Amino acid sequence: MSSTVAVALGYTLIPVAAAVVGALLAIFRRPGPVLTSAVQHFAAGVVFAAAAGEILPDILDEGGVMPTLIGGFAGIAAMLLVGQLEKIAKGPVGLLTTVGVDLLIDGLVLGIAFAAGASAGILLTAALTLEVLFLGVSTAIGLGEEMSSRLKAVLATVAVVLLMPVGVLLSAPVAFAEPAVKAGLFAFGLIALLYLVTEELLVEAHEQAEDRPWVTALFFIGFLVLILLQEAVG
Incomplete structure (x- = not known):
C-alpha cells in the first residue's frame, strides 16, 4: 500500500464518522428541513470549489485530450447508471445498494484527489464530510421507515458507509x-x-424546503470558504 493511499484511508475516517453521527442524529433528533437544506447548499458550494480549484487544474496540467475525453465520458456513463439505479431501487436492499454505490464512488474520488496532491485530498475530505453527514441522516431515516428496529437501521447505515474506504x-x-x-x-x-x-x-x-435567500447564499459562501482555504493551504 502506498503512503498516499494510507493517508487517504486515514482521512476517510472523518466522513465515515460523520455518517455515523448523521445516522444517530436521524434516529434520536432529526434535523429540520431548513437546516438540512442550508447545510446541503453549503456542502454543494464546497464540493464545487474543490472540483474547480483542485481537480480541474490537475487535468489541465496532466494534459491529453483523448485521456480526458475517455475519463470524462466514463464518468458520465457511471453517473447516469447511478441515477437510473436510484430510480429503480426499492426497499431497504435497494436503498443500501444505491447508497453503497454512491459511497464507493466518493471513496474512489477521494483517493484520486489525494493522488493529485495532499491539499486537494484534505479539502475534498472537508467537502465530502458534510455530504456524507446528511447521507447518513437520509439513509437512516429511509431504513427506519422500512425496518422494525432503529438500531438495525443505524447498524445497516454504518455497515454501508464502510464502502467509502473500499473506494479509496x-x-x-x-x-x-x-x-x-x-x-x-x-x-x-x-x-x-x-x-x-x-x-x-x-x-x-430544494426538495427539503422552499428556497430562502440566505439558504441559497450558503452555496456561494461554501464556494468562497473553500477558495480561501485553498489560498491558505497554498
Missing part, C-alpha cells in the same frame, strides 16, 4: 499511473463531483 483502496493504482491515465481518472473524478453537486446535493436541498 480501489484508487491505489492511480499513484503509479502514467500521466495520461491520471488525466483520465481526474476527469472521471471531476464528473463525479459535478454530478454530486448538481444532481444530488442541490436537488435534495
Whole structure:
C-alpha cells in the first residue's frame, strides 16, 4: 500500500464518522428541513470549489485530450447508471445498494484527489464530510421507515458507509499511473463531483424546503470558504 493511499484511508475516517453521527442524529433528533437544506447548499458550494480549484487544474496540467475525453465520458456513463439505479431501487436492499454505490464512488474520488496532491485530498475530505453527514441522516431515516428496529437501521447505515474506504483502496493504482491515465481518472473524478453537486446535493436541498435567500447564499459562501482555504493551504 502506498503512503498516499494510507493517508487517504486515514482521512476517510472523518466522513465515515460523520455518517455515523448523521445516522444517530436521524434516529434520536432529526434535523429540520431548513437546516438540512442550508447545510446541503453549503456542502454543494464546497464540493464545487474543490472540483474547480483542485481537480480541474490537475487535468489541465496532466494534459491529453483523448485521456480526458475517455475519463470524462466514463464518468458520465457511471453517473447516469447511478441515477437510473436510484430510480429503480426499492426497499431497504435497494436503498443500501444505491447508497453503497454512491459511497464507493466518493471513496474512489477521494483517493484520486489525494493522488493529485495532499491539499486537494484534505479539502475534498472537508467537502465530502458534510455530504456524507446528511447521507447518513437520509439513509437512516429511509431504513427506519422500512425496518422494525432503529438500531438495525443505524447498524445497516454504518455497515454501508464502510464502502467509502473500499473506494479509496480501489484508487491505489492511480499513484503509479502514467500521466495520461491520471488525466483520465481526474476527469472521471471531476464528473463525479459535478454530478454530486448538481444532481444530488442541490436537488435534495430544494426538495427539503422552499428556497430562502440566505439558504441559497450558503452555496456561494461554501464556494468562497473553500477558495480561501485553498489560498491558505497554498
